[in-house]
Amino acid sequence: MDFVLSAFEIKPKGMSRLFDSGVYHERRQELMNHLPDAFIVLPANDFTPKNYTDNTFHFRQDSTFLYYGGHDLPGMVVVIDSATGQTSLYGREISLDDVIWTGPQPTLTELGDVIGVEKTHPLTDLQQAIDQARKEGRKIHYLPPYQGSTKIKLTQWLGFSLDEVDAHYSRELVGAVVKQRSIKKDIELNEIEEALAITKDMHLEVIYESRKDVSEADLLGRIMNIVCRAGVDTAYPPILTKNGHVLHNHERHHILPKGGMVLGDFGAESTKYYASDITRTVPVDPVFSTKQKEVYSIVLQALEASAAALKPGISFLEVHLIAAHTMARGLKDLGLMKGDIEEAVKEGAHALFFVHGLGHMMGLDVHDMEGLGEEAVGYGSQFKRSKQFGLKALRLARNLEPGFVFTIEPGIYFIPALIDQWEAEKKFESFINYGQLKAYRDFTGVRIEDNYVLTSEGARLLGPPIPKEIHEIEFLKQSQLDLKDRIA
Ligand SMILES: [Mn+2]
Known part of the structure; x- marks a missing residue:
């Protein structure tokens, strides 16, 4: 039957943001192959009240639920039983009240059909299904919960205390999910690239308007305008600041100063909730100052050297150290570091400037799967996290495999409090020229970040190129100024 959408027809949004049902079916099949005879419970996230029950924080679905169950609706539960090979979707039937307040919604059966599940059940039947499985001596596999309401539900379903819920999550399930979600298929790469196309426009806006x-706040409003008009959201709270050396800076009350820089670390989500994560640092003036150019070039070199080293089997720890060496050598040329650079990096002296890790996995989460445990995702069994300042903040260390998607984000920061403390302690005096650093106290920081997928030959930059060369950024800023002059 031909279908004509009337102007007054209401189309529930959830149904339009799904892959084909076969995608979810195949993903669950693969999980069942990894974990035979498992009873797997995957709860959706819930609305979280902000100041009273009906006024909630922005709802974001759990990413593992999205991966296997697609729907961005709260309160549902997907149960995958690899003993029977069947998946059940548990949810609530829509009442007339719901329709009055939230518009027509698909039935539970319709929701089940579009994600290819075999059966749907009312949520009230879930307890019985879990009890039955436990009576048969089966283990209930669930992932480490991070939302309070999910933890409470698990205490009820399993009769556990909150501590027991945290302790008894399934390590086997974490391992299987990480293995599967780490390798991105083409349809997922397309999503990430869709998100990156929006993110490019957002970053161009900052280049033009800073x-x-x-x-x-004005810049933030401009980038949020682009995200909202694309009908999506950001993948994480944007960092957009004149104080790039404050790493997770979510304050937006400053005015951009002449001679300063703006660091923008933000990215859109695709329509199917895949993340993008790009950082650019641009001058407030139409051109970079000489000092800014010098530091910026070192960070850019570190990004390029890291990206060039990418190949299957290389560990991300090794790539991180390539970036660290590149930046330490550059800082030595600038006169800010001295001595044997190999030794300096080994000892961790460069971490005065490069305080964080080179990057992280990216996918449905911007720090992909971190809810399942940073070690499980980024380290695995072959790598152990370092305790050294700087290196301990590395989120990804393991050997890279084709299909991994990750960020590369070197940075150089001048953090006065850290510099003062190290200088007072006379820390790494043989590697750091504290005297020269006095002139950089107001420099702030530079970070440049791009997103890559590892391929069988090396790696591919994801998304449209987003300007990062000094001459490109200066050209774009200048052309915008010329345009404004011509109009005026
Ligand atoms: Mn990042």
């Missing part, structure tokens, strides 16, 4: 006396 100049003295513009506020951080």
